[in-house]
Amino acid sequence: QVQLVESGGGLVRPGGSLRLSCAASGFTFSDYYMTWIRQAPGKGLEWVSFISSNGSTIYYADSVKGRFTVSRDNAKRSLYLQMNSLRAEDTAVYYCLRPYYFDYWGQGTLVTVSS
Amino acid sequence: EIVMTQSPATLSVSPGERATLSCRASQNIRRSLAWYQQKPGQAPRLLIYGASTRATAIPARFSGSGSGTEFTLTISSLQSEDFAVYFCQQYHNWPPLTFGGGTKVEIK
Numbered sequence: 001q002v003q004l005v006e007s008g009g010g011l012v013r014p015g016g017s018l019r020l021s022c023a024a025s026g027f028t029f030s031d032y033y034m035t036w037i038r039q040a041p042g043k044g045l046e047w048v049s050f051i052s053s054n055g056s057t058i059y060y061a062d063s064v065k066g067r068f069t070v071s072r073d074n075a076k077r078s079l080y081l082q083m084n085s086l087r088a089e090d091t092a093v094y095y096c097l098r099p100y101y102f103d104y105w106g107q108g109t110l111v112t113v114s115s
Numbered sequence: 116e117i118v119m120t121q122s123p124a125t126l127s128v129s130p131g132e133r134a135t136l137s138c139r140a141s142q143n144i145r146r147s148l149a150w151y152q153q154k155p156g157q158a159p160r161l162l163i164y165g166a167s168t169r170a171t172a173i174p175a176r177f178s179g180s181g182s183g184t185e186f187t188l189t190i191s192s193l194q195s196e197d198f199a200v201y202f203c204q205q206y207h208n209w210p211p212l213t214f215g216g217g218t219k220v221e222i223k
Contacts, residue, residue, distance in 0.1 A: 102159070
């Protein structure tokens with residue numbers, strides 16, 4: 001069965017960096033585009049980033065452009081999100097998902113940006 | 116960017132009653148619409164995709180309708196486990212993929 005397991009979240013100070021990982025299993029990872037979605041505490045869902053199956057096409061939300069970098073390693077069946085210059089408003093649970101609608105969800109990983 | 120607007124923000128319903136949730140897109144998204152249910156402390160769960168196709172293991176009391184810019188999620192007879200927040204999402208025109216702000220279905 002499809003599994004997506006996010007990790008790497010934690011508490012970080014404003015301006016700091018964090019790298020999130022997502023381990024995928026149960027499907028042919030290299031065939032799929034992947035995306036990151038986040039949800040701030042008590043708020044709605046926000047799309048963050050998108051990467052094509054071979055990594056050649058990448059998109060970012062305006063709110064993270066220039067600060068976040070998405071990447072993938074198909075051999076390791078893994079998706080990554082490098083987050084730099086973190087702000088308080090980046091505090092959220094981050095989910096990695098197979099687009100375009102989302103039928104499989106992991107537990108997410110919580111990123112808290114606070115001094 | 117396609118803006119998704121859900122109404123109402125909160126819906127108070129008695130168990131056994133019907134609940135009707137609305138989602139409006141700022142431009143035509145054909146039938147590229149999904150609905151999710153989210154309970155406290157849990158990840159969202161896909162209910163509906165393609166505007167009206169139930170996802171795997173979703174009970175028949177959940178139904179979706181609409182196309183273009185106006186969409187509806189109907190829960191025919193609310194069960195206790197259905198009290199939650201519901202989100203709609205468009206995937207017709209991206210990036211970005213966009214979500215509605217959510218409707219909280221609470222016990223009346």
